[in-house]
Amino acid sequence: MIFRQLFDPTSSTYTYLLGDGGEAILIDPVYEQVPRDLALLQELGLKLKTTLDTHVHADHVTGAWRLQQRCGSQIALAEVAGASGLDRPLRHGDRIDFGGRYLTVRATPGHTNGCLSYVLDDQSMAFTGDSLLIRGCGRTDFQQGSPQQLFASVHEQLLTLPGECLLYPAHDYRGITVTSVAEERRYNPRLGGDVDVGDFTGHMNNLNLPHPKQMAVAVPANLRCGQPEGDAVLPETPDWAPLTLRFSGVWEIEPMALLEHMAGLQILDVREAPEFIDRLGHLPGARLVPLSQLTGSLDQLDRERPVVAVCRSGVRSAQACVLLSKAGFGKVANLAGGMLRWKIEGLPVATDSA
The missing domain is CATH 3.40.250.10 (Rhodanese-like domain)
Structure with a gap:
């Protein structure tokens, strides 16, 4: 299996490419990084089959629609998110195939009501979006967030995976790239150790964080799967020579x-x-x-x-x-x-x- 972890420095977003048998999926693509992703797919000889978003992001616009225009890929997102333009509305337990491998969908709401995590077939890797970050988690104060629901999601769907399972989040603001279930069970200050739902709820309800700067733009755009409003025009490619x-x-x-x-x-x-x-x-x-x-x-x-x-x-x-x-x-x-x-x-x- 081919695996690549890609990074968008503007939003600190990780995009993940998984490929097998000539087919690929992209998790959490970023609109501005689509040319980079297309170049990598071409160089690795992969055909993009599906784009997956872990949730309706508030800090960047998804590249799902733009990739669909270039590759004919399917767009997949949580059904409960209510986004338009979906090819595959996802529910808990669904399976996403690529080549001879697949991901299983796990519903992990709490950060938003439509948060999904994706677990590789052999449970060696999981992609947790903002539900579980490295030594942290996503906030719970907007987009139908709920600390009680997030606590249950993480403990029932993610921390029950094998301890050696590697966890890959949608964001990290310190440059840390990966963690494991065993690490987060022990060291996550919000959700690990002896923390209970009361501890977690009290902590999350008193963060008093400002809303993301791009929220007013990103959320409506992501509810359209990244399609621009009006007559969409894709960013130009050079026309002075075939490049x-x-x-x-x-x-x-x-x-x-x-x-x-x-x-x-x-x-x-x-x-x-x-x-x-x-x-x-x-x-x-x-x-x-x-x-x-x-x-x-x-x-x-x-x-x-x-x-x-x-x-x-x-x-x-x-x-x-x-x-x-x-x-x-x-x-x-x-x-x-x-x-x-x-x-x-x-x-x-x-x-x-x-």
Whole structure:
């Protein structure tokens, strides 16, 4: 089984990818991170089958609808949440299959009335949303929350799993990535040890926390499964050439596509001067600006024309793309495989000096 834990720094949300037999599911995808998730799916050779949300989040907008538009994936969420646009309204005990593996749905309300946790078939992993966080839990003061209900959910549905079962929450604000049932039974200050429902209720009813900053936007959007209001327009993908977004966040262009579009592009070779005229040669019309000199040479480039960065293998040029993007260049791509790939494909090269 393939497993990846992904992170959105803006909302401190963890998104989880599970794959098997060429099929994948994503748990708690974030709208803005969909390009990253699509790139990872492509690189791992996985077809997205289903997106699952643990609850109607108040701090970010789900990527479920946006992923459905790109992949045709099913959208699954708790039936009691009352969201529109669902393909699979989920109930306690339902099973979500991917490849030869599956997750079992456990209803764990209390943070919200529609909280679900997902338990892997062999009970080695569980995805707990905000019902059970690492040494904590979700708040209970909005979205039909209830401390009494949350206490029962955690103790009946999660802490009864095997002690070695790894628990993966929807959020962590300290950068901690995983815990276990045994750890939370013993060390969770709100729900572990000898804490009873009275202790827990008294604690939760006196937190006096401010509402999440994105709540007014996120909750209505998530009740539409992340679909924007009105005539939805997906964020644009570059249209100046056929590009592929890599998991690193860098757009790449294939050698043949670059050859076909070279006339309107700036080709930036970021190798050192001796490499520019070595046995690999360089692309016709390329400008030599070594990576070490790039930040001091930005004024030499036209910010309106797309830039394709090139190096020997594509590693240095990928870094050049990152630097150019941070410097405000909006149309930047890396030559996939660099000059090595260009040469292998028998495309034209020049050997004259810069």
